[in-house]
Amino acid sequence: MTAIDSRLVTPVALVTQPVTGVLLIFNRDINHGFFAARHLWLIIAIVFYAIIIYMSYIVSRPRVRRMISLLEAGDGQGEEFTRLDATSKMLGPIFGLLTTAIVILMIWKPGSGCGVQIC
Amino acid sequence: MFASFVYNDTWFALLLVLHVSGAIIGLGPSFAFSIIGPAIGKQEAPAASLALMKVMEKIERGLVLPILIVVQLTTGILLIFNRHLDAGFFHSNRAWLLAGIGVYIVAMVISMGVNVPAMGKLIHMAENGQAGTPEFGKLVKVTQSLGPVLTVLALAIMVLMIWKPGGGCGPLIRC
Numbered sequence: 039m040t041a042i043d044s045r046l047v048t049p050v051a052l053v054t055q056p057v058t059g060v061l062l063i064f065n066r067d068i069n070h071g072f073f074a075a076r077h078l079w080l081i082i083a084i085v086f087y088a089i090i091i092y093m094s095y096i097v098s099r100p101r102v103r104r105m106i107s108l109l110e111a112g113d114g115q116g117e118e119f120t121r122l123d124a125t126s127k128m129l130g131p132i133f134g135l136l137t138t139a140i141v142i143l144m145i146w147k148p149g150s151g152c153g154v155q156i157c
Numbered sequence: 158m159f160a161s162f163v164y165n166d167t168w169f170a171l172l173l174v175l176h177v178s179g180a181i182i183g184l185g186p187s188f189a190f191s192i193i194g195p196a197i198g199k200q201e202a203p204a205a206s207l208a209l210m211k212v213m214e215k216i217e218r219g220l221v222l223p224i225l226i227v228v229q230l231t232t233g234i235l236l237i238f239n240r241h242l243d244a245g246f247f248h249s250n251r252a253w254l255l256a257g258i259g260v261y262i263v264a265m266v267i268s269m270g271v272n273v274p275a276m277g278k279l280i281h282m283a284e285n286g287q288a289g290t291p292e293f294g295k296l297v298k299v300t301q302s303l304g305p306v307l308t309v310l311a312l313a314i315m316v317l318m319i320w321k322p323g324g325g326c327g328p329l330i331r332c
Contacts, residue, residue, distance in 0.1 A: 041196060042189045138178065145174050154170045 039102065051091065059084075076150050083143040086136045098129050162239060169239050176232040180318075183224035184311040186216050187304075194304040198297060207283045214276045222269065229261075253324050257317040264310040272303050 063069050068077060101122045108119045145154055162168055193209055200206040237243055242251060275296050282293050319328055 041192050045192055046188055137181075141178050141181065142174050145177055146170050153166050154173050 040106065043099070043102075047094075051094075055087070078149050079143045079147045083140045086140050086143070090133060090136050090140075093129060093132070098126065101125055159238075163241050165239065169236070172232045172236050172239060175228060176236060179224050179228040179232060180315065183221050183229060184315065186221050187307050187311045190216075191304050191308050194301050198301075203283065203288050206288070207280065210276060210280050210283065214273070214280060217268070217273055217276065222273070225261075225265065225268075233258075250323055250325050253317045253321045257314050260310050260313050260317070264307055264314070267303060267310075268307060272300060272307070275300050275303075 063072075063080075068080065071077065073081070105119060105122045105126070108114060108116065108122075113119060147154065190213060193213055197206045197209045200209065237246075237254075242254060245251065247255070279293065279296050279300065282288065282290070282296075287293055321328065
């Protein structure tokens with residue numbers, strides 16, 4: 039999981055998506071009137087993205103690393119591990135829901151006036 | 158009823174959300190497999206290798222294949238009719254779509270015909286203490302060599318479906 043996180047998820051989530059996202063905003067001239075109501079779909083999606091990044095790197099990542107160190111120390115049945123495991127299981131569906139919401143917002147673009155068209 | 162479905166924007170939005178979500182969920186793990194696959198042979202404990210193989214097989218059978226076969230196929234066909242791409246389907250400006258479907262079929266055949274059965278056999282052999290045998294090593298090489306192939310095919314599908322080369326409308330959705 040840590041290998042997937044460091045070699046796949048992190049480079050894509052922290053480099054590819056923000057860079058291409060910002061470039062697409064300028065390419066489509068969305069930077070003009072960025073905070074207008076018609077761009078609300080994009081602003082909400084960016085907020086959801088920021089929440090995912092925060093929860094992933096500030097909340098989830100340290101816990102997963104702690105779980106790995108507990109397992110390596112042979113303490114995979116203790117109270118702390120069980121508590122951390124419960125948090126990880128709770129965060130998974132939240133990430134899934136937020137990601138789904140971002141996908142829907144980015145495709146449907148509700149309130150943009152252009153539907154699913156690129157505009 | 159069918160006439161009201163063609164070019165219906167509500168259906169289009171719904172189908173597109175499902176199709177793109179399916180692509181993310183269904184194709185995403187193939188990129189993770191390119192990291193998990195090589196890690197199988199590097200584990201010190203055989204139990205760790207077995208656990209990784211079981212995770213890969215469970216994701217493939219429980220998530221990847223059902224989505225790629227059911228969701229992508231169904232929403233893909235419905236999108237073709239919704240966008241009226243069925244008219245002049247074999248025209249050269251639909252070559253991107255035909256190529257995308259062709260690559261999808263190749264990827265499905267490799268995945269269902271070779272990769273998943275090989276992974277199932279590897280798990281069976283590992284559980285029965287045959288992890289060090291030459292046949293086991295051969296199967297590991299097969300799955301490890303197919304991983305990058307499936308990743309390249311997944312990338313090709315994504316490029317074709319977004320860029321639509323030769324479609325005459327670039328990445329625009331309605332054309």
